[in-house]
Amino acid sequence: MRKPLTTERRLPPGLNAPAAPVRSLTSAVHASLRADILTCRLAPGEKLPVAVLAKKFDVSLSAVREALSRLVADGFVMSEDQRGFRVTPLDIEDLEDLTNTRIEIEVLALRRSMAHGDAAWEQGLRDAWDTLRQVPYALARQTPPHDGGWADLHFAFHEALVSACGLTWLMRLRRTLFEQSERYRALARTVPAGAERDVNAEHLAIFEATIARDAETASAAMDAHFRVTMELVREAVQRG
Known part of the structure; x- marks a missing residue:
């Protein structure tokens, strides 16, 4: 049976987890996706379906969207109108x-x-x-x-x-x-x-x-x- 995503070991140092559980889940999803993008386990250009990721990490759609939005700001993910998110391509x-x-x-x-x-x-x-x-x-x-x-x-x-x-x-x-x-x-x-x-x-x-x-x-x-x-x-x- 798949276990829910745990947050403690994935949170950035200094994050006050008890004060914001939703943000903690978002941070955990962000950290996991970011690690997979940096190592190319998520390939350049790969689509990132919000619903699929929410099910994978056992979190809400909003937590995944926020994590992906942060990755867009970091330059690791692209957001395309009407087409969702995907890993930023390399060229x-x-x-x-x-x-x-x-x-x-x-x-x-x-x-x-x-x-x-x-x-x-x-x-x-x-x-x-x-x-x-x-x-x-x-x-x-x-x-x-x-x-x-x-x-x-x-x-x-x-x-x-x-x-x-x-x-x-x-x-x-x-x-x-x-x-x-x-x-x-x-x-x-x-x-x-x-x-x-x-x-x-x-x-x-x-x-x-x-x-x-x-x-x-x-x-x-x-x-x-x-x-x-x-x-x-x-x-x-x-x-x-």
Whole structure:
């Protein structure tokens, strides 16, 4: 027998669940759909029938509509007049726009971190890199939680690089771009790993230049890192 959707483990940190049970269910549906979209378990362009989702999660139609509306605001879902909701499609033009924008924002944040980072920032970066490099990159081609935590550690490493940026709005925009790029990275898993790519070496180059406060080399390494990923994703999108 199918169990009703539980909310406790899916709610965002700090949400006051007892005060708003309907919103808590909405948040749970939002979190579940968002995770499936980011990992492409819900495919780009896939329809999202409200009634079907309400039955799946055992919640009201209004809870599903609100969750989908929030995903529209996040850019993960599209709302079409008289046609309902569907997962936002992925395409080459959007990939290039997203990648180029992300490089601009990421490099700016990285340069600011190198300029303002203190000893604590440097140690945090060392710790993040040391933890990430111990997980085999081969696991990154698996979906969480079968990736050995690689996705979370990868996020933590890139977060540590720019954590001394000091601009809250810039970091919010950066987080949005990172999350949107995760959908494309999930698609890249379908492309056979090329022998010419060494992700650990790419990360090491970024790390070493950043620790050395070599802004030009670190920026170039970050730019190259994102563009290699873009080319792999381009191949996956063209295949799909």
